Amino acid sequence: MQNIKVKHPEVLAPAGTPEKLRIAIDYGADAVYIGGDAYGLRSRAGNFSFEEMAAGAQYAHERGAKVYVAANIVAHEQNLAGAGEFYRHVRDAGVDAVIVSDPSLIEAAITEAPGLKVHLSTQASATNYETLNFWKNEGLERVVLAREVGIDEIKEMRQHTDIQIEAFVHGAMCIGYSGRCVLSNHLSLRDANRGGCAQNCRWKYDLFDMPENGQKRELMGHGPDGKLEKFSMSAVDMSMIEHIPDLVEAGVDSLKIEGRMKTIHYVSTVANVYSTAVRSYCNDPEHYQLDPAWVDELWKVAQRELSTGFYYGVPDENFQLFGKRRRMPHYAFVGQVLDYNDETHQVTVQQRNNFGVGDAIEFYGPQFAHHAQTVKDLFDDEDQAIERAPHAMQVVHFTCDQPVKKGDFVRAQEV
Known part of the structure; x- marks a missing residue:
């Protein structure tokens, strides 16, 4: 009997820097979203110049992936000058779409940069299919739903519109409605709504x-x-890894991961997990099973507790960040593989955090490749034996129990 396959939704990962863009794509993301030097909501992220956008788009397209630029501020009068020129540069860089919330900026993108596709930002708080159809009629390709939308509402939207639907599935939640906080x-x-x-x-x-x-x-x-x-107004983070079938069957076209300002450890891990889970379900939904290792993997980069947000009802007090976390990350990102020697079984690693002999470490790479071992020996770049690698970006090598690939990452288990 032939396996039944279903439509593969896009896994959309954050990319705050050119390095994160490459890593997200290498670790399975079908698309990434980045920021330019204007109009975005992450002014402190490593935003892209137009030259970097072009290079990133080329890297993505060569690997069958896409690049979107977030330009989703709520614009004041002083923000509008030069918008058309900005969008033309984005279009000419080869970017696949811009993500916009302000109607004036949407108009500028459509009229002054013909051919540039526009996606509606979650900041616009789209929560019903009438709104989705309005934006479709305005010429938009996709709507990023408000985070306050439930799974049953998405199903109803899908029945009444054919515009692309993008929904957040992992990362930080905002206490303000769809990020509209003062x-x-x-x-x-x-100004939170202008990137600050x-x-x-x-x-x-x-x-x-x-x-x-x-x-x-x-x-x-x-x-x-x-x-x-004391009290905070902070929501726990979202994670929908245990509900991939619900999202796919509801008709979500793009599964969006939050975190343009987060680390390469986070970006690689979350892109890896969601792409693996989505591929597994879409290739054989009849026999799909959640792998507990996927859930464990996400906890290794979690900053806060995890929940399903608004997907299955209005969050209660248990979805707020209060008191001691019920679960904590167990690993720290310590390095990236530069080379592996098949004959000597030596792996060369560029250190990112302190680790040394006796530490329990874990290698991981694209398509959920993993193996764990203990560091038995350690040598510096002059082949001198050392006990620890304490210097940032230090190049070291040591014996590896199994073959690994250039670009794989290394974690050390926290004690």
Whole structure:
């Protein structure tokens, strides 16, 4: 009996720098999204020049992948000058689409850069199929849904529109509706909707009871460990790795991973996991099973607890970051493989974090290649035996139990 296959949704990974772009694609992403030097919401990310965009687009296209540019600020009058020129440069760099939320910038992209495809940003808070059809009629190719949309709502949208649907499946959540928050504006004088978010929701806040007599009483909450602590307005992160079939069957065309400012360790790991899971399901949905190793892998780069966001109902207090984490990452990114010698079984690694003899490490590479071992010996670039590699970007080599490939990454198990 022939296996049944289903449409393969795009796995869309963040790429805050040219290095992250290459790594995301090498580790399985079908597309990446980047930022330019204007109009994006991550002003502190390693944003791309037009020359870097062109080089990134070429790298992606040679490997069958796509590149999108996020230009999704809420524009004020002073932000509008030069928008048409910006979009023309993006188009001419070979970028596949721009992600935009502001109607004036959408108009500029469509009218002043003909041929450049436009995707609606999640910042525009699209939550119904009437809105999706409106933007389709305006000439947009794709809508990135608001994070507040549930899986059943996506199914209904799919029945009433054929515009491409993109949905976030992994990464940080925002306490503001679809990212529309002004905490940073008021508390840090940094406009979150123009790229300056200070993540004030992650701060710890005092909460007071103010009775009629005017005497305030500080309120403290009991965290999961029973200890008193202050409050935050911070949501836990999202992870939909356990629900890939639901997303595919609902008709989502692109599975989006948050994190343009996160590390190459995060980008490579999350792109690797989701591309592996999606490929596994789409190639044989009838026999698909969630691999617990995929879930464990994501926890190795998790910064906060994980949840399913709004997909299966409105989040309650258990979806807020409060108290001791129920699970913690166990690995630190320590290096990247530069070379492997089949005859001597020596692997050459460029160090990124301190590791040494006796450490438990794990190699991982594209298509979910993994193997774990203990570091038995260690040598510097002059072939001198050393106990540890403490210097950033230091090149070292040591005996490897199994063959590995150039570009593979190395983690060290935290004690």
